[in-house]
Amino acid sequence: MTARERMVVAVGAVVVVTALLVSRVLIPGARAWMARDAQLAAAHARAAALSGRGVATSSVEAAAAARERALSTRPRRLVQARSAGLAANAVQALLQEAADGAGLLVNRVEVDAEPDSTGALTATLSAYGDVHGLAELLRMLDAGPRVAEVRRLTVQQNSALRGAPDVIQVSIGVRAPVLIIGADNGGTP
Structure with missing residues (x-):
């Protein structure tokens, strides 16, 4: 190359x-x-x-x-929710917070799953504490930010705590009007 x-x-x-x-x-x-x-x-x-x-x-x-x-x-308002289940949850939380704020120890809170014919949920709160706690709970339910009407009140001495005569067992039936804001009414109240 x-x-x-x-x-x-x-x-x-x-x-x-x-x-x-x-x-x-x-x-x-x-x-x-x-x-x-x-x-x-x-x-x-x-x-x-x-x-x-x-x-x-x-x-x-x-x-x-x-x-x-x-x-x-x-002024006081109705409980508002998107479904009956959420309304029941809100009523349960309302009762639990009121009892906690009153110094009562809650045993059980039961809320009906569906509103009655008047559009209200009924609930039952069972708790124990003293008379002052009961008075505070009733005041909170009467003057609280949500409408809750006490329908039934049962007070008895707690037989399980015989050594503590100031401890009482309380059972309260409450009726709370609710407003269901669902898809059937366009999402508005």
Whole structure:
């Protein structure tokens, strides 16, 4: 081979090696680098969106607390829920919170699953404590933020605690009007 032919073969080999290097190494490496940048940018965007939701969540919680405070200054309200089961749960929580606030120890809270013909749920609370706790429970149910009417009250000395004559067993029947806000009325009261 002549010097000129060797030069052409060498230049051709350099061109082939350069083409292989560019097509097999440099271009895939550049694509991976750009994809990594795009993934980082997407991760930063998701992080910013999530931190924005955290701020929005705290502002929603603050607004809900302010709304609840504003509603607590208004006259007593009905228990509102999207279904009868949720209304029963709300009445149960209402009774449990009132008994806890009065210092009574709750044995059982039973709430009917469906409202009666008047649109009210009936519930029974069994608890024990002292007379002062009973008086506080009745006051809380009478003046609380939700309408709850005491229909039946049974008080007896707790026979299991003979050494503590000031401990009484209390059973209270309560009627709580509820408003079911469901899909049948368009989701509005």
